[in-house]
Amino acid sequence: MSKKAVILLSGGLDSATVLAQATVEAYSCYAMSFAYGQRHFHELDAAKKIAAYYKVAEHRVVTIDLGAFGGSALTADIAVPKDRTEDQMNAAIPITYVPARNTIFLSYALAWAEVLGAADIFIGVNAVDYSGYPDCRPEFIEAFERTANLATKSANFKLHTPLIHLTKAQIISLGMSLGVDYALTTSCYDPTPEGKACGHCDSCILRKKGFVEAGVMDPTEYD
C-alpha cells in the first residue's frame, strides 16, 4: 500500500502543483481545505475540482472562523489593494496577511495526519514571490516541523514544501511538466460575483507575470 500524505489544498495554482507532485511521488493523497471566512470562497470550488481531478483518497473541507478575529483584507471588510507594483508588494507585510493562518492550517493537517497514520504533510508555501508573509518562510516551516514532532505521539512528521524556493514561473513550468490543468485553479483575492478573476490584485498580478515568464498561456478568465 502506498504511503499516506496530507496535502493542504487551497484551490490556487501553487497547491494544485503540490498535489500533482505528491501524486507523482505515489503518495496516497488526503487533501485538506479550509473555509475560513475568506472573501474569495470560490477557491473552495476550485479545490473540490482539483481534488476530484487527482482522485484523492479523501478531501476534507474544515470550517474555521478566522474571520471572527478580523485583521485581514481576506476575511474582514477591508479593501483588497489593486494594481500595485512588485516594489510596493515587497515593501511591507500586505494587508491580505491573515494572522497565524498557516500555523492554524498546519495544526489541523498535523491532527489529521496523526489520526491517519500519515507522516508526510505537503504545503505549497513559497518564499520567493510572496516573501511578505512571514509564515511562508523556510525558518517558519522548520520551526513548525520541530514543534509537530514534539507535539505528537508519532513524532516522525516531515513537512514537504516543494515550491518554497521557486519563482511563480518555475512553479508553472514544474506544473506543466506534471500535467497540471491550471484552468481548474484560481488565484484572485477579489473575484467578481460570477467568479471571474479581477486581474488587478497582487495575486492576479503575480499569476499573470508567472505565466508570461514561463512562456505558457494563462487559461484564467480575467474580468
Added chain:
Amino acid sequence: MSKKAVILLSGGLDSATVLAQATVEAYSCYAMSFAYGQRHFHELDAAKKIAAYYKVAEHRVVTIDLGAFGGSALTADIAVPKDRTEDQMNAAIPITYVPARNTIFLSYALAWAEVLGAADIFIGVNAVDYSGYPDCRPEFIEAFERTANLATKSANFKLHTPLIHLTKAQIISLGMSLGVDYALTTSCYDPTPEGKACGHCDSCILRKKGFVEAGVMDPTEYD
C-alpha cells in the same frame, strides 16, 4: 492601560489557576475556550462561570471540529479508562490524548493575540501529573513559541506556563493563595448527565489526590 494577554481557559482546575495568576499580574485578560466535540462539554459552562468571576475583558468560545478526526476517547466513541493506578497512567500516552490539540489551541490563541496586539499567551499545561501528553512538555512549549515568533508580523510573543513544573497539590496551593474558587471548576472526563464528576477517570483521580496532598477540601460533587 494594562497589557493584554490571551488565556486558554478550559474550565478545569489548572486553567482557572492560570487565569487567577494572570489577573494578579495585572494583565487585561482575554479568555479563549474551545468547543471541540469533547464529551465533557460541561467544562464550557465552567469556563463561562470562571471567566465571569474574573471579569475578563472578553471570553470567546471557538467551535472546532476535532471530533471529525476521531482518534481520542475524549472526542470519539471510545470508553474513558477508569480506576487506573498512577503507574498505569504513566505507562503510555493515554487514549484521552487528542491529536495535536494544544498545537491547534495555541494557534488560535496566537491569531487572536496578534489581532488584539497582545504579546502574552497563558496556558495551564503541566508536565508533572500529566506527563503522558507530549504537547504539555516544556520542549513543546519552547518550540511553539519559536514557531509563533516566526509565523507572525509582531514576532514578540511570550508563552506563559506558570504551572508547568508544579504538582497538582502545588497548583491547588497556589490557587488557594490567589483565592481561586475551585467549586467553579470541573475536571472529570466522563461526568454524569447531570454534570457530576465520575470520580474514577484519570482526571478525577489526580484531582482528588491533589486536594488531599494540598490539605485542602475538594469542593467537587462526585457521583
